[in-house]
Amino acid sequence: xxxxxxxxxxxxxxxxxxxxxxxxxxxxxxxxxxxxxxxxxxxxxxxxxxxxxxxxxxxxxxxxxxxxxxxxxxxxxxxxxxxxxxxxxxxxxxxxxxxxxxxxxxxxxxxxxxxxxxxxxxxxxxxxxxxxxxxxxxxxxxxxxxxxxxxxxxxxxxxxxxxxxxxxxxxxxxxxxxxxxxxxxxxxxxxxxxxxxxxxxxxxxxxxxxxxxxxxxxxxxxxxxxx
Amino acid sequence: xxxxxxxxxxxxxxxxxxxxxxxxxxxxxxxxxxxxxxxxxxxxxxxxxxxxxxxxxxxxxxxxxxxxxxxxxxxxxxxxxxxxxxxxxxxxxxxxxxxxxxxxxxxxxxxxxxxxxxxxxxxxxxxxxxxxxxxxxxxxxxxxxxxxxxxxxxxxxxxxxxxxxxxxxxxxxxxxxxxxxxxxxxxxxxxxxxxxxxxxxxxxxxxxxxxxxxxxxxxxxxxxxxxxxxxx
Numbered sequence: 001x002x003x004x005x006x007x008x009x010x011x012x013x014x015x016x017x018x019x020x021x022x023x024x025x026x027x028x029x030x031x032x033x034x035x036x037x038x039x040x041x042x043x044x045x046x047x048x049x050x051x052x053x054x055x056x057x058x059x060x061x062x063x064x065x066x067x068x069x070x071x072x073x074x075x076x077x078x079x080x081x082x083x084x085x086x087x088x089x090x091x092x093x094x095x096x097x098x099x100x101x102x103x104x105x106x107x108x109x110x111x112x113x114x115x116x117x118x119x120x121x122x123x124x125x126x127x128x129x130x131x132x133x134x135x136x137x138x139x140x141x142x143x144x145x146x147x148x149x150x151x152x153x154x155x156x157x158x159x160x161x162x163x164x165x166x167x168x169x170x171x172x173x174x175x176x177x178x179x180x181x182x183x184x185x186x187x188x189x190x191x192x193x194x195x196x197x198x199x200x201x202x203x204x205x206x207x208x209x210x211x212x213x214x215x216x217x218x219x220x221x222x223x224x225x226x227x
Numbered sequence: 228x229x230x231x232x233x234x235x236x237x238x239x240x241x242x243x244x245x246x247x248x249x250x251x252x253x254x255x256x257x258x259x260x261x262x263x264x265x266x267x268x269x270x271x272x273x274x275x276x277x278x279x280x281x282x283x284x285x286x287x288x289x290x291x292x293x294x295x296x297x298x299x300x301x302x303x304x305x306x307x308x309x310x311x312x313x314x315x316x317x318x319x320x321x322x323x324x325x326x327x328x329x330x331x332x333x334x335x336x337x338x339x340x341x342x343x344x345x346x347x348x349x350x351x352x353x354x355x356x357x358x359x360x361x362x363x364x365x366x367x368x369x370x371x372x373x374x375x376x377x378x379x380x381x382x383x384x385x386x387x388x389x390x391x392x393x394x395x396x397x398x399x400x401x402x403x404x405x406x407x408x409x410x411x412x413x414x415x416x417x418x419x420x421x422x423x424x425x426x427x428x429x430x431x432x433x434x435x436x437x438x439x440x441x442x443x444x445x446x447x448x449x450x451x452x453x454x455x456x457x458x459x
Contacts, residue, residue: 007260008267015271019278026282034289041296048303055310062317065324072323079330083337118337143333156352163345173334173452176344181364190400191360193352203370205337207330217326225319 066225073223080217081171085209087115087146092172092204096150099169105154105162113147118205142209147177148202153184156196163200175203331454338452340370342392347447350420351397354413359401359437368393368443385421389444395420401435404428411439419447 065072084091093110100107152162159181166174184195209217219225232249344366355361369392385391401407407428414423423441430436 007264011264011267011271015274019275022275022278023282026286030286031282031289034286034293038289038293038296041293041300045296045299045303048300048307052303052306052310055307055314059310059314059317062314062320065320066317069320072320072327075327076323079327079334082334083330143337145337156348160345160349163348164343167341167343167345173338175338175341175370177368177370179344179348179364179366181348181361181366183362190362192362192364193360205333207333216322220319220323220326225317 069223069225073221076217077221078171080221082173083143083205083207084172085207085214085217087206088172088204089146095172096166099165100152100154100162103154103161103165104158105152107150107152109149109151111149113149113201115206116145116147118143118145142207144206144208145203146206148204150198150200150202152198152200153195154198155194156181156192159196159198163198166202172204177201177203334452335454339448339450340368340392341449341451342368342443342447343449344368347395347419347443350417351395351414354410354417355399356401356406356409356413359399359406359410361397361399363396363398365396366393367395385442387421387444389421389446391421391442392445392447393443395441395443397437397439399437401437404430404435406435407437407439410437414439414441419444 089112096110097107099105152159154162163176167176178201180199181192182197182199183190183192184197347366348364351361351364401410407425411423411425414420421442421444423439425437425439427438428435
């Protein structure tokens with residue numbers, strides 16, 4: 001009797017163990033890895049969905065900007081005029097004489113001093129008299145300064161208006177670094193109030209670009225986005 | 228072996244099926260045990276098959292979840308590709324923006340020492356008394372920012388503590404010696420003018436010739452082209 005009970009108990013325990021083993025093996029080797037991979041894919045899907053939502057918002061913003069393309073090309077044109085990719089001196093000289101005429105000032109001389117690469121620290125270094133004196137090493141993103149000396153004649157009031165126009169109307173960004181004011185050639189008295197002669201040291205800037213970049217910029221300026 | 232069975236009293240055998248009421252289980256116990264064990268083994272086998280089927284069903288569900296998640300991920304990846312392609316149509320706008328921002332940063336950097344020199348000249352002219360004239364004005368601006376207070380003879384007179392950025396020298400004439408003090412007083416009230424010194428003031432042939440120098444501080448920097456100011 002006891003032997004029979006032992007046999008039955010043995011079979012029951014063995015059966016339970018085999019069932020547990022089957023379940024454990026199935027879970028560890030097949031079910032859990034598959035569910036884990038599915039969970040990873042779910043996380044990946046959520047991340048992709050968030051990325052796509054951001055892309056949709058970005059595209060909407062870009063579409064709105066594209067609708068204002070003339071404003072953007074105008075901004076680009078102004079930015080390139082402020083710091084052109086070439087010397088820009090012919091256009092700058094024409095601009096100076098035009099602004100001189102507009103303010104009643106006679107621009108009699110424009111002399112180019114030198115072209116100097118700009119180092120970022122040179123602009124903020126203590127006590128530096130001019131960028132031409134700094135030992136420039138690596139230019140900042142290909143930025144160069146061009147020193148000019150401009151001779152102009154006119155009344156003090158007109159000369160002040162001329163300087164203001166050069167500085168603020170641009171479009172070339174111009175830094176005034178020094179100025180000598182003396183009575184003009186037509187002055188009847190030794191005073192700068194009447195006819196004044198201005199010798200102004202100016203600095204303008206250029207950011208040279210490669211031919212490929214220039215072609216691309218010209219396309220963008222013309223509104224050709226290549227779409 | 229002979230077995231005698233005593234008939235119980237009052238017992239009367241059924242007349243329809245004589246001999247059927249006499250039952251004796253002659254099965255050996257070993258056979259009974261073996262049969263019970265067989266039944267148990269059969270039941271355990273069925274249970275094990277059920278466990279296997281359950282595991283298979285669970286695995287099937289896991290595979291279904293995986294396929295479904297894979298499809299969703301693939302759909303989102305396709306959508307990403309499509310949206311990225313759409314966004315690339317606007318690369319030109321992005322390039323315009325980045326070019327403009329880059330140039331604006333360069334402008335802000337090179338123009339951080341910008342001074343409204345015309346305004347300086349206008350302030351000097353406004354401070355000049357009517358009895359005086361200027362024969363020359365010289366303005367020199369530093370392109371860096373001095374971190375020290377002004378140096379030179381007048382260093383001790385500048386209590387503003389502001390960095391200096393340039394110097395102005397004026398020469399002119401007036402009717403008398405008293406003209407220059409008024410000019411100097413007015414110049415000292417101009418924001419950004421420090422160390423205003425009348426370096427010479429002498430009467431000659433009825434006219435007073437003077438020289439004045441002063442220093443300009445960083446208060447005169449316009450910061451007009453700083454990033455965010457929008458004045459390209």
